[in-house]
Amino acid sequence: MKKLTYMLIAxxxxxxxxxxxxxxxxxxxxxKNDSMRYEPxxxxxxxxxxxxxxxxxxxKKQGAWLQVKTKKGTGWVRLxxxxxxxxxxxxxxxxxxxxxxxxxxxxxxxxxxxGIRGLSVQELKAAKFNExxxxxxxxxxxxxxxxxxxxxxxxxxxxxxxxxxxxxxxxK
Amino acid sequence: xxxxxxxxTTPDLRTRSHKNLLLSTLLVSLLGxxxxxxAAFDFEGAVKGAVKDAVKKQIDPQAExxxxxxxxxxxxxxxxxxxxxPAFNWKNPSKEEEIALGREITGNLLGAAPLVKDxxxxxxxxxxxxxxxxxSERPDLPWRFGVIESDDLNAFAAPGGYVMMTKxxxxxxxxxxxxxxxxxxxxxxxxxxxQLKVLQKQQLLNIGAGLLSDKYAKDNKLVSKAIGSGAEIxxxxxxxxxxxxxxxxxxxxxxxxxxxxxxxxxxxxxLGQTNKNDGSVALLFKTHPxxxxxxxxxxxxxxxxxxxxxxxxxxxxxxxxLKN
Numbered sequence: 001m002k003k004l005t006y007m008l009i010a011x012x013x014x015x016x017x018x019x020x021x022x023x024x025x026x027x028x029x030x031x032k033n034d035s036m037r038y039e040p041x042x043x044x045x046x047x048x049x050x051x052x053x054x055x056x057x058x059x060k061k062q063g064a065w066l067q068v069k070t071k072k073g074t075g076w077v078r079l080x081x082x083x084x085x086x087x088x089x090x091x092x093x094x095x096x097x098x099x100x101x102x103x104x105x106x107x108x109x110x111x112x113x114x115g116i117r118g119l120s121v122q123e124l125k126a127a128k129f130n131e132x133x134x135x136x137x138x139x140x141x142x143x144x145x146x147x148x149x150x151x152x153x154x155x156x157x158x159x160x161x162x163x164x165x166x167x168x169x170x171x172k
Numbered sequence: 173x174x175x176x177x178x179x180x181t182t183p184d185l186r187t188r189s190h191k192n193l194l195l196s197t198l199l200v201s202l203l204g205x206x207x208x209x210x211a212a213f214d215f216e217g218a219v220k221g222a223v224k225d226a227v228k229k230q231i232d233p234q235a236e237x238x239x240x241x242x243x244x245x246x247x248x249x250x251x252x253x254x255x256x257x258p259a260f261n262w263k264n265p266s267k268e269e270e271i272a273l274g275r276e277i278t279g280n281l282l283g284a285a286p287l288v289k290d291x292x293x294x295x296x297x298x299x300x301x302x303x304x305x306x307x308s309e310r311p312d313l314p315w316r317f318g319v320i321e322s323d324d325l326n327a328f329a330a331p332g333g334y335v336m337m338t339k340x341x342x343x344x345x346x347x348x349x350x351x352x353x354x355x356x357x358x359x360x361x362x363x364x365x366x367q368l369k370v371l372q373k374q375q376l377l378n379i380g381a382g383l384l385s386d387k388y389a390k391d392n393k394l395v396s397k398a399i400g401s402g403a404e405i406x407x408x409x410x411x412x413x414x415x416x417x418x419x420x421x422x423x424x425x426x427x428x429x430x431x432x433x434x435x436x437x438x439x440x441x442x443l444g445q446t447n448k449n450d451g452s453v454a455l456l457f458k459t460h461p462x463x464x465x466x467x468x469x470x471x472x473x474x475x476x477x478x479x480x481x482x483x484x485x486x487x488x489x490x491x492x493x494l495k496n
Contacts, residue, residue, distance in 0.1 A: 031468040042476050064434070064478045080437060080471030083464055085445045119285055119324045119338070119407075119455060127284035127402035134279040136287055137334075140298045141316045147302030154348070154487050156430035158307065161481070164420035166413075167472035 026058040028068065028082045036075025040065035047075040058082065262375040270368060271314065271332030273399070277367075278318075278334040280403035285320040288339050288494075293319055296492040300348060301335060301355040307428040308363050308421070317355060325443065326456045328406045329358035331368040339494065340452055344442050347488035352426040353436025360421030366414040371399065409459040416461070416469050423470065432484035440467050 030050045037044040040062050050056060050070050059074070060067040066079045142150075151158075260269055287294060294317075301317035313333035320336050325344065327337035335358040345351050361367060399405045419436065427433040444463035446453050460466070 031464060031471065042479060063482065064474075078471065078474070078476075079434065080467055080474055083444055083467060084441045119322045119326060121404070121407045121455070123284050124281070124403040124407045125400075127280045129276065129279040130283040130286065131279065133282035133286050134275060137278070137282065137294075137316055137318045138314075140291075140294045140318070141314055142298050142302040144302065144306045144311055147299060147306050150299040151303045151430065154485065154490060156303070156485055156487075157483075158428055158430055159481070161424060161427045161477075163424040164470075164473045164477065166416070166420070167469075167475070 025069075026084060028056055028058045028066075028084050030054045030056065030081060031083050032081055034077055034081040036068065036070070036073065036077050038075065040067070040076040044076065048073040050077075056082070058084065262372050262379065265368065265372070267313070267332070270365075273368070273371070274330035274332030274334040274362075277330040277399055277403065277405055278336065280399070281328060281330070281336055281406050282318075282320065284403050285322040285338070288319045288321055290319075290495060293342075293492055293494065297337075297342075297351070297355070300351050301359070304352050304356050304425050304429050304431075305333070305359050307425045308359050310363050313362070315359075324452050324455060325446065327354055327358050329361040329367060330406075331362065331365065331371075333362055335359065335362070341439075343494060345439065345491070347435070347486040347491050349426065349431040349433075349435030349484065349486040350439050351435070351491070352429060352431045353422050353434075354439055356422030356425040356429075357418045357436060358422075359425060360418035361410070361414070363421065364414070364417060366410050366418070367405070370408070370410065371405070407455060407459065412461050415466065416473075419466055419470050420473050423474070427478070427481060427484065430485055432486045433478050433481055435486070437467060437470060440470075 030052050033051050034049065035046045036048045036050065038047050039045075048070065050068075050072075054070060057069040058066055059069055061079065062076075064078055065076045066082055067074065067076050068082065265273070297317045297319055298315075302315055305311060305313070305315040310333075315333040315335070317335045317337075319339055319342050322338040323340040324338045325341045327335070327341060329335050335355055337354060337358075341354065342351075345354070419440075422436050423433055426435055440463045443453065443456070444467065448457060448462075461469075
């Protein structure tokens with residue numbers, strides 16, 4: 001009898017795992033009209049398309065690409081075409097695939113509610129110059145050499161990458 | 173510690189300023205960091221000319237346009253140099269004037285929200301910011317970065333290399349690439365002189381309309397007058413196009429610096445998931461296009477440019493976590 005219970009548990013494990021995985025799939029919406037591709041490459045075969053505002057499921061992230069699932073099919077799309085989360089404003093729901101990918105999982109972000117120390121226009125207007133604070137700030141100034149040293153510690157390596165330009169015909 | 177050249181009256185200002193720079197550089201290298209810290213000056217008399225000396229001493233003497241095709245467009249022009257009187261040259265402000273202006277604005281902002289009293293945090297943010305700024309077109313500015321006491325989600329740039337971000341926004345970050353992206357955006361504003369141009373335009377209009385006389389324009393209080401009351405200037409919006417440009421530059425600088433290119437986009441995603449009625453984003457959303465628009469616009473500019481960028485780092489392991 002005991003054995004049977006174990007077996008049952010063991011048998012249901014994959015199903016449980018599957019369930020949790022599908023929960024991990026994140027909801028998103030399309031920021032623009034775009035095509036989906038068979039693989040995460042710009043020359044891969046087009047498998048379908050979606051229109052701006054369409055909601056979809058985010059399945060996977062790979063480099064600059066996301067694998068998404070729409071009502072009509074599945075495919076890869078550049079990640080800046082997709083907004084994470086539901087399009088309505090319902091607070092923080094950073095979870096799932098992307099959260100894991102960005103190291104965000106489990107941080108449990110807190111939404112500030114009461115007692116916020118804000119920076120309203122009125123507060124900014126009423127502000128008085130604070131010399132002590134500026135001096136403290138300036139005391140932290142680093143040289144470019146110190147910056148380079150810090151980068152080396154993190155094994156950051158510069159790469160050649162020309163500044164992005166405004167897309168043609170865009171509302172500048 | 174003030175190698176003032178105020179008393180010099182030679183009309184050949186260009187030569188003089190070169191000599192001055194050389195002297196400053198020499199002194200800085202002799203005295204090391206001591207001079208960097210002792211160079212703080214009193215703003216009240218700042219724009220009078222003493223500011224030029226003080227500020228020069230703070231400018232990184234070792235600044236080198238390493239790694240990037242940096243073009244130094246900050247060398248004061250002949251027009252700025254031939255002004256015999258130490259007036260604020262609104263038509264063509266020198267780098268020193270730009271820094272003095274940024275210092276005043278930042279001082280006011282710090283009056284509204286002081287620095288978070290956590291030296292390790294401030295040092296960390298300065299390290300990341302300095303490295304990213306070194307990939308910009310103006311690596312030679314005395315870049316300084318600060319996290320300020322506010323639960324709002326926002327970041328501010330002021331002319332001359334001053335970048336502030338709120339503790340509320342910092343708290344939303346989870347890795348160094350995201351921090352690099354946010355700081356990169358603000359660095360972009362400063363490199364493109366977005367805020368400075370707004371102030372210039374306004375001041376030149378005032379002068380043109382006779383609201384400011386030439387005499388008045390030479391007043392050393394001019395800077396304070398120009399930026400309005402308190403840190404109000406920090407609550408003003410720039411053109412949408414300026415924000416999109418700063419997004420593109422922020423991503424570009426962080427990418428060049430070796431970070432995972434989507435750090436800024438990550439943060440925009442997080443902002444996009446913040447309730448739009450939440451008070452913490454009221455000012456941010458009032459002064460910036462919505463995150464959705466920014467992501468889409470950035471996406472149009474990126475196209476396939478990042479398809480082959482690999483090995484960018486996120487460095488969440490050394491990301492400085494706030495104590496409270």
